[in-house]
Amino acid sequence: MSNFNVKKVAVLGAGVMGAQIAAHCVNAKVPVVLFDLPGKEGTPKNGIVLKAIENLKKLSPAPFGDKADAELIQVANYEDNLDLLAGCDLIIEAIAERMDWKHDLYKKVAPHIAQNAIFASNTSGLSINKLAEGFDDELKARFCGVHFFNPPRYMHLVELIPTTSTKPEILDQLETFMTSTLGKGVVRAKDTPNFIANRVGVFGILAIIHEAEKFGLSVDVVDDLTGAKLGRAKSGTFRTADVVGLDTMGHVIKTMEDNLPNDPFAALYKTPAVLSGLVAKGALGQKSGAGFYKKVGKDIMRLDAATGEYVAGGKKADDIIARILKEKDPVKKMKALRDSTNPQGQFLWAIFRDAFHYIAIHLESIADNARDIDFAMRWGFGWNVGPFETWQAAGWGQVAQWVKEDIEAGKALCNAPLPAWVFEGKVGEQGVHTPDGSFSPATKSYTPRSDLAVYKRQEFRAPVVGGGGADPKTAGVTVHEDESVRLWHTGDDVLILSLKTKMHVIGKGVIGGIQRGLAEAEKNFKGLVIWNTDAAEGGAFSAGADLQEALPAFMAGGAKAVDPIIKELQDTFMSMKYSNVPVVAAVAGIALGGGCEMALHASKRVAALESYIGLVEVGVGLIPGGGGLKEAAVRAAREAKGNDILQFLKTGFTNAATANVSKSALEAKAMGYLKEDDIIVFNAYELLHVAKTTARAMADAGYRAPIQRPVPVTGRYGWGTIRGQLVNMRDGGFISAHDYKLGDMIAEIVSGGDIDQGSVVSEQWLLDMERKAFLELLNHPKSQERIMGMLQTGKPVRN
Structure with missing residues (x-):
């Protein structure tokens, strides 16, 4: 082409x-x-x-x-x-x-x-x-x-x-x-009203409004039931409508009403009375300050459909239903909802049944195959699992039988029967998705995935339930695997390190995995890529050091006992930086604290556009201890090229002292967390391909480990200048005394400490300062308050 x-x-x-x-x-x-x-x-x-x-x-x-x-x-x-x-x-x-x-x-x-x-x-x-x-x-x-x-x-x-x-x-x-x-x-999509995602999605919203009225459920309960608990957008149904705008919703519904008069579900394509009532009053949702919800002071009030007034909101799903929704086995979960006598359980079965009924009847007219409907709902409406995938995972044949019974008993939204293909042949036995492709009613066959050249850049394409395809967690050849990491390759000279810890936090196991990966790559491969298998599905690159893991050592032996742990982390990152093969960090999602430091010490970074990178340790009352501040000093000295280093140090200092996190990879470049020649990838499914290609190109170009250079620093002149600004901020009430202490420590490290301006130090000198400050803070009661607060509530404590 x-x-x-x-x-x-x-x-x-x-x-x-x-x-x-x-x-x-x-x-x-x-x-x-x-x-x-x-x-x-x-x-x-x-x-x-x-x-x-x-x-x-x-x-x-x-x-x-x-x-x-x-x-x-x-x-x-x-x-x-x-x-x-x-x-x-x-x-x-x-x-x-x-x-x-x-x-x-x-x-x-x-x-x-x-x-x-x-x-x-x-x-x-x-x-x-x-x-x-x-x-x-x-x-x-x-x-x-x-x-x-x-x-x-x-x-x-x-x-x-x-x-x-x-x-x-x-x-x-x-x-x-x-x-x-x-x-x-x-x-x-085919040229039918509202195409695929809005057609199925808006029908789903109308069905939810209809069934919620039937079972007498309030908008806050419905949103709790149809949000994160179902693996959908956490705003649920009515909150989402408020965000989209109720006038926009009305417009999309009208398109269906005007253009689909002969649709079996046409009776449902009317703007619900509750919605048109709100629009008539000018309550258009978030943009007008009121819709299904209204913010009054700090409280979120909900609409009471019966009276048209706003009342206190915040009601949740019943415990028994919340427990059913936690069930891991989709077959058991669907059966429990179908059998439930609780109105909330009956409501959930009803909206699943309505959706299955609708997509079965309309698949042939709106899409080429079932996979397109699942992807449209996942990518356009933020569902974790598409509707056909949900049906197939819950037991295709049994669910089809239940839907058929409901239609015949007059419980469904219309009496149109399910199409014959639902029960016939291979579909009737196993469902619409197979490793050969996804079912297309028009051709009565399974349509394979698109073979456009661009998809060769996606080593692991978005999967569908039952659709086969390689699983990145088990694909390729495993060189080593334990509970923290997997080292593997796909036969192309590049070793891949994938973290397996929760949020990919860095503890002893991950540090050991990096060391093992470096040794293996230097011996047998052209390069090492750090890439996580959930990178394209919104996973984290790494949420930082595993504080929880270091706690027992600290409890038993105080800060002294943590010293060797920090030292090993620093040494491991330094061996990454000075490795004899290129190490490429494939960053997507959050790279915070130690995760940011891991990326900083790679030979190169390939980052997805949605990468959120930053040194956030001050939030837990600590300072970066894995070489993040050392890198700020090294990079400032490089950029200054003999000019006043302090001008170039400001960004690195401010980012660390304010726990500033980039809101994209582009912003991470502006903040200095990514270098000018680091690569930004817009499709996270291409991240692994680009990272591996980059590592191979660096090796083919004759990559050699960088030579360690001495680092010129600003010394007490830089430290004193920054400290002056911190004093003003503290005395003006902008930062607390403990924030001042943290800022002062960061300033001391990035400027090289109490030495003459223009002094030259080693990277190790800066690392030793980082470690000393980190351990001192571990013993500080204010820092301990922040650490415990974060471990208990997951939120930063301001003290």
Whole structure:
């Protein structure tokens, strides 16, 4: 396939979605022009777009990986700048959901679209074929739907929707760009109202509202039942609707009502009375301050549907139901809900039954195969397990029988029977997912995974229950495995170290594993990659040192007994830094404290965009003790190149003293936790491939261990300067006396201590200072309060 390189993107429409899509393109270093209407007379011509970019900087969660990149969005309006479209390879329209407005805009822009550019609409549910009406054949062939989910930076799903005329290679090119450059999970949908995720998801919300009324459950109880306990977004159902906006919800429901009059479930596609009542009052959810919930002072009140008033919220699931939901065996869990006499149990069985009934009936018309529905719900709605996967795991045949009985008994939402394929052949025996692929009713066969070249970059693709595929926990050849680590390889000269501890914390076992991995890699491999098997599924790189493990040693022998543990950690990280083979840290998720220090001591870092890196030890009343401060001093000295080191030390000092954590890998670069030449990967499923390729390239280029250099430091001049600022902060009441002590200790270490400015020290000198300060703090009652607070509540104590 010829290379399709997106050199520039245009986004039409600077509303909430358009502006955020533009921001995410900039995150990925893709130049972008953001268009909107020209400002009214007497206002700046590009005022609408400029205002939208200002708003992006305030949004939370942040659309930009690094706010400073906001200036990279090129601003434009439809009156003066249509000529800019000629230089764009991809044009994404993201204006309001009105067919007539979209058509007017298309007439205006079509003459300016380049010959080979792809034109796409980010509509969330309008017909893509109808949108393409009026295009010439040439443009029709390059037009499709590309539906991002909100917020576009964080939601993994993008739905691609072709028209009857879209050229297949257009979709392949777009899927490749979305997957690798923007880091998305792509699902191809058919051109039906609301496509896949919103169609199934909105039906699910309507079914939940219907069943909740039937079983008399309040919104807070429903949210507790349908949130994290079901492995779905922790905001549950009604809270999620408030966040999305009740007017938006109403709009999506109306699309179904208007366009699906003959659907067996059509009776359900009406805006529920409770929802239209709220919208009529202007209670649109979070954006208007009230919806199903309302914040009054510090209290969250819930809507009482019967009276329309807000009452105290916070009610939870009944204990007996919470216990059923903890059951690990999906077969037992589903049976217990089906057999339950508790209204909450009956409600949960009902919403599962409704979902299974719906997806079985609609699979053929909305998706190519069952896998696409599962991925759409996982990636677009934040479910841990998709609906077909849930059904199959709970025992396909038995559940199908139960659903059939409920339909026949008139308990289901409609009387349409389950399609025959549910009970026939291989599907009837085992379900819709097999190692050969996932069931497609249209072809009566199992559709294999896409074989686009971009997926060769994903050594372990997103799995589906029953879908086979290699499990990264057991794949490849194991060199060594214990309860803390696994050392393994896939036959390509790179050794992989995967941590197995909870949150991948670093204790004795992990330290031993790193030492063993280094020895093994130096003897038999080209490099070592530190990569965790849950990196693409939101796991941690490492939450830091295992405080719990060091506690017994401390209790028995005080700080002295912890000294050898810290020394070994420091020595192990130093042997990583000065290893004879390249060590690549494949970072994704949180890398805090010791986890951050482990990454800092690798030869190179390959980080997923969503990497949250920082030295957070002051939160537990300690200072970084594994070489984090030493690295801040070393890096400042390198960057200063003979200039005043103190200017370059400020960032490293401030980050550690305030426990500042990057909100993305891009920000981690700006903070100095990632170096300029470290690599940022947008699709976490590609992390292992890029890390291994990087290690091999470094080895092939003749990698040698760096030579240890002496470190010039600022000495008492730097220490005194920083201390002066800390005194002001303490005396002004901005920090506590103990915060001052911690800050002062950090300042002493990064400046090399009570020695002359311009003195030169070794890395070991700085490590010894770190260790001494760390052990002194372990004995300090205020630090002990912070440590115990964190171990008991998981929250930092301010003292």
